[in-house]
Amino acid sequence: MSDCHDCHVNSVIAPPPRVRSLARKTVALVGPPNSGKSTLFNVLTGLRQKVANFPGVTVEHRTGFLRLDNGREIDLVDLPGVYSLDPRSEDERITRDALSGSIEGIPRPDAVLLILDSTNLGRHLMLAASVLGLGIPTMVILNMADDLHKRGGSVDTQQLASQLDAPVVLISAAKRQGIETIRNYLEGQFAVPRPVELPILQDVPRCRQWSAKLGLRAKYRPPAPPIWTRRLDRVFLHPVAGPLVFLAVVILVFQTIFSGARPLMDGVESLVSISGTWIANQLPDVWWRDLLKEGVWGGVGSVLVFLPQILLLFLFIGLLEDSGYLARAALIADRTMARVGLQGKSFIPLLSAYACAVPAIMATRTIENKRDRIATILIAPFMTCSARLPVYTLIIAAFLPDHPILGRFLGTQAAAMLGLYLLGFLAAVLTARLLKSSILKSDRTPFVLEMPPYRWPTWRFLALRLLDRAHVFLRRAGTVILGVAIALWIMAHLPLKEGKAPPIEESVAGTLGRVVEPAIRPLGFNWKIGIGLLTSLAAREVIVGTLGTIYGIEGDAVDGEASKGLQKALQRDLTPAGGLALLVFFAFAMQCMSTIAVVRRETGGWKWPAVQFAYMTGLAYVSAFAAFHLF
Amino acid sequence: MLQLSFTRKHRPPGGKRATLAELRNGEQAVLERLDLPEDNARRLMELGFLPGNIVSAAHSAPSGDPRVFRVDGSEVALRRETARHMKIRVTD
Ligand SMILES: Nc1nc2c(ncn2[C@@H]2O[C@H](COP(=O)(O)OP(=O)(O)OP(=O)(O)O)[C@@H](O)[C@H]2O)c(=O)[nH]1
Ligand SMILES: [Mg+2]
Numbered sequence: 118m119s120d121c122h123d124c125h126v127n128s129v130i131a132p133p134p135r136v137r138s139l140a141r142k143t144v145a146l147v148g149p150p151n152s153g154k155s156t157l158f159n160v161l162t163g164l165r166q167k168v169a170n171f172p173g174v175t176v177e178h179r180t181g182f183l184r185l186d187n188g189r190e191i192d193l194v195d196l197p198g199v200y201s202l203d204p205r206s207e208d209e210r211i212t213r214d215a216l217s218g219s220i221e222g223i224p225r226p227d228a229v230l231l232i233l234d235s236t237n238l239g240r241h242l243m244l245a246a247s248v249l250g251l252g253i254p255t256m257v258i259l260n261m262a263d264d265l266h267k268r269g270g271s272v273d274t275q276q277l278a279s280q281l282d283a284p285v286v287l288i289s290a291a292k293r294q295g296i297e298t299i300r301n302y303l304e305g306q307f308a309v310p311r312p313v314e315l316p317i318l319q320d321v322p323r324c325r326q327w328s329a330k331l332g333l334r335a336k337y338r339p340p341a342p343p344i345w346t347r348r349l350d351r352v353f354l355h356p357v358a359g360p361l362v363f364l365a366v367v368i369l370v371f372q373t374i375f376s377g378a379r380p381l382m383d384g385v386e387s388l389v390s391i392s393g394t395w396i397a398n399q400l401p402d403v404w405w406r407d408l409l410k411e412g413v414w415g416g417v418g419s420v421l422v423f424l425p426q427i428l429l430l431f432l433f434i435g436l437l438e439d440s441g442y443l444a445r446a447a448l449i450a451d452r453t454m455a456r457v458g459l460q461g462k463s464f465i466p467l468l469s470a471y472a473c474a475v476p477a478i479m480a481t482r483t484i485e486n487k488r489d490r491i492a493t494i495l496i497a498p499f500m501t502c503s504a505r506l507p508v509y510t511l512i513i514a515a516f517l518p519d520h521p522i523l524g525r526f527l528g529t530q531a532a533a534m535l536g537l538y539l540l541g542f543l544a545a546v547l548t549a550r551l552l553k554s555s556i557l558k559s560d561r562t563p564f565v566l567e568m569p570p571y572r573w574p575t576w577r578f579l580a581l582r583l584l585d586r587a588h589v590f591l592r593r594a595g596t597v598i599l600g601v602a603i604a605l606w607i608m609a610h611l612p613l614k615e616g617k618a619p620p621i622e623e624s625v626a627g628t629l630g631r632v633v634e635p636a637i638r639p640l641g642f643n644w645k646i647g648i649g650l651l652t653s654l655a656a657r658e659v660i661v662g663t664l665g666t667i668y669g670i671e672g673d674a675v676d677g678e679a680s681k682g683l684q685k686a687l688q689r690d691l692t693p694a695g696g697l698a699l700l701v702f703f704a705f706a707m708q709c710m711s712t713i714a715v716v717r718r719e720t721g722g723w724k725w726p727a728v729q730f731a732y733m734t735g736l737a738y739v740s741a742f743a744a745f746h747l748f
Numbered sequence: 749m750l751q752l753s754f755t756r757k758h759r760p761p762g763g764k765r766a767t768l769a770e771l772r773n774g775e776q777a778v779l780e781r782l783d784l785p786e787d788n789a790r791r792l793m794e795l796g797f798l799p800g801n802i803v804s805a806a807h808s809a810p811s812g813d814p815r816v817f818r819v820d821g822s823e824v825a826l827r828r829e830t831a832r833h834m835k836i837r838v839t840d
Contacts (some may be wrong), residue, residue: 200794201790201794205787239820243794288838299813322798325798350806354808357810359810448809448814449809449810451809451825452810455827561826563828564814564825564826565791567825568822568824568825595801
């Protein structure tokens, strides 16, 4: 269950077997943020480390394996980007520790690949001083050659190599140009650099003078300013047009997720119901036929329907991250963040929490201020993650008829969805305010954010990421949701009375539901919803599967398409006020094991996850109560 | 050029130098000094805000804060509260 939709961000590949052949080497990827380290890592190892166009994407070390043509084996370590080897935040600390060999499972690297952005060489070369000073064999890689040349820049790599006494190569990781040279270097004998004259590292102006001198000797011609970035910023950061564009994008996203995904979802739905009926017809009349049909098809099938919607959401998030717009959004949002005592940098993790809170909480490592970081961790689960999407969609579709509001641009259902996203955001912001004016008060660290140039998303990576998402979603459906569905189906059929299953109210599952019923009756929920709330502690979308199973057993969804049947059945079990209460409950409650686990790990103890769980559940309960009674 | 944009409110009292916070979109100046705690100053210097470098102001968030500054080949966003502590010498 530790995997979430963005699981690959936090998964660390198990360290390779302990016995190292003599030939096996550890090589680290080091460089300033957003210089293309993870892109190169992916190209060399064939893995799919997350790549996006803003600084601070990678926040954890990740090891990948590659075998070279001459048989040498390399453990390649991708690391968070750093401006210097003098760390200011958690992610930068990881890079320093990896280079000194003090991270468990990662030996001190035998060689370093130093990745610098060739379009900004003057400043990026400063890092070469500290890295070369470590005395580890180093290859200096100047990335983004395509961009450099397109904008009319150039550099003499041979001159630079002789100045630095280290191999230097100009490549384009995204275009896969120059990769062979790197592989050749990795095959060869790593030469320990002869000490070249380096500036005193603590003295930044000196370092910059040193790198400027190097740039001159290497005949570095900086590229022309990125024209398109300037043009786009004139629109996206325009005082009036900017926020309007932002709003239009948001509305477009919601409407597309809601109605654009419809045909695909209907397709999946018919597929599920047709295959379910077909299988049921093929099988003899045995008890496990019902388990298959009601438990598995009813339970898992009703969640599978949401796959297209979730992929669409991830597509949008991917586009925003990869194009470079995300950094601009953080800039626009900084004011709001400042008002609640946080800084614009907190906005980036919060935005990625729209996909899933787990990677978002990891991404808070880039926040230098400890208390700001904890506050951001505590509010991240309020952001509407993709696991809430199925729940929201189901309940909204069941209780709110769709009418156009803004013609074809926005319907009532999409607007309701937008409202729920806003609700989560408001809860996050108000909680931050509360925290930052009380227990997590702190001096403000300056907000400093580098704006990357806009880039075309790398379609290949975007497609691969969507595939990964689909894979994670399906695996979750095949493990957690399937497991819960089967267990629930069995519990709904026990204890047997004279060899026959009892009515569901009297089964084990029904009893459990009725035990919690008194507690949730004030919110307008009955025991069936109660069972759903219990199972959704594992993960939010499990409630949809659970209701699918229960109604399947009750025979409501027998012939109908899974989720249409679900909607009808829900209307019988919930009043509209109860539906609203359920929405509010899901907006606030912290029903996610993976989130609790990652908060524990990132804050180093049970204190914060316990506080967070109690606060969120309490808030969910009180607000749902209010919603039910005031509606 | 910069002088034109000084409203009474923004003009620093006599004798005091201007700061980065007073630059408007499109204006530029030479950075002179960072009056910030050592640690913050170093991070800013690593990002290119070195005394002697030319800084030019670019777009800002709708409210005018934070603002993007172009310096040493990159664009970096800073809040006014930080920019206020960065002294500049005006050029044309
Ligand atoms: N034009 C161009 N873009 C590239 C190239 N290599 C990487 N990129 C883009 O640069 C951006 C940053 O790439 P990443 O690989 O995520 O950078 P990183 O160094 O791992 O960044 P952090 O993890 O934040 O330190 C992405 O948008 C890439 O698509 C290249 O050779 N040419
Ligand atoms: Mg990276």
